Amino acid sequence: MLIAIIAGALIGASFMGFSGALLGAVVGYWIAQLLAMALRRGNLGQIQSQFLDSTFAVMGALCKADGQVTRDEIRVAEELFTRLRLSDTQKDDARRSFNRGKQADFDLDAEVAKFVQVARGQRALHQMFLQVQIAAIAADGKVSSAEHAALMRVARGLGLSEMEIRQLEAMLGARGAASGDTGGDGMGSRAGVSPEDQLKQAYDVLGVSPEASDAEVKKAYRRQMSQNHPDKLASKGMPESMREMAEQKTREIGAAYERICEARGIN
Template structure:
């Protein structure tokens, strides 16, 4: 902001002297405030759509096998608790969840609204998918219909084949660990989570780990549209990345011993 005020003031001074200095500085200040309000408005709109689509798709995912189990309903309530949603936000989340459960819910249309927001942001997509994985793994069973719908969501968001492999690994982890991010993944899935080949060098794996940790940092995701409520989910994602990296390091250390 200060830079724009100084630039505006300098240009004003060159054109109109001391009076121009004041006018130019004021215009610079006004312009910065206007741009900032516009950016904040867009960010708020992105966050609102992210939350609405998250809970609507979550409802649709839970209904994929024909019914929403009590375990899945409890998982949704626990998520709202973890996100520390206020009463108004919780009511809106229930409304969107119910909307997603309806037979006439248009999943493709919902994904079309979400894709422009997170389509070019792999880290945001992963947070969104993390929620969906937790929802369908809540009852301890992964039905073929749920898997099929998850793949439909993944492709609808424009995920690459590498990302699809990561989601498959996350899905297996959610099934085996009850949705927890702290369980130890298999070595094969650890490579998939990091998006690297088992033939990759230690240096390559370390670089990829650091890149993913940077991209998935909650502060960076917040600047791209992740709602503040979703920070805990983002932290789970970084935990999953860290667990995968540790699993690979342990395996390679054991092989080298």
């Protein structure tokens, strides 16, 4: 941007002196802004495309991690196509990606690394990526040790911390995934979870310990809501089709905070 401003100023000065330099600098600034915007838009499309491609390829690999892909897992993948409101073309692409991930020669680590490279620095997108994988392999109520090991491998490849992984797993447990239930208030009320476990899940969702102060809990809640706001994620490359999942995550964060406030008597 600085180069464009200087170049504009020099060109303007050569024709109109000082006033031309000012005008040239302004023109150079706006040209730089337009170029930067074009680059961001191009990169955004690349991130969105890679997100969907890698999401379903990795999903296929995780479902095949225990040696076979069950009918339930295929059904879950198909339901996810519908939930994400993919077009017919996108569904065909997703199926191809899913089948690619099932192949014996599929390089799981390389696929995750490819996504990380494209979505460089977008940590919230990395979390969303893993959230989709957790929901997919656990939706049938069964997660084998091989699937869990592969999931942790993906999490490490994404560079997520143990705390971030626990947060995502807590959200999964909170929504009653073991029974295939994704409704309720997002904190286990329809999954037969005890009040004590619901409260523990709530702290895990916010990423704080039960010993945290009220101020620390509120700060964690605001940080989580800011980082996971659907509009912010979309601006960083999350496909629009995944907005519903992002909105569900913010509802779960809100429900977790309300649960903690209720237990602490915070108004």
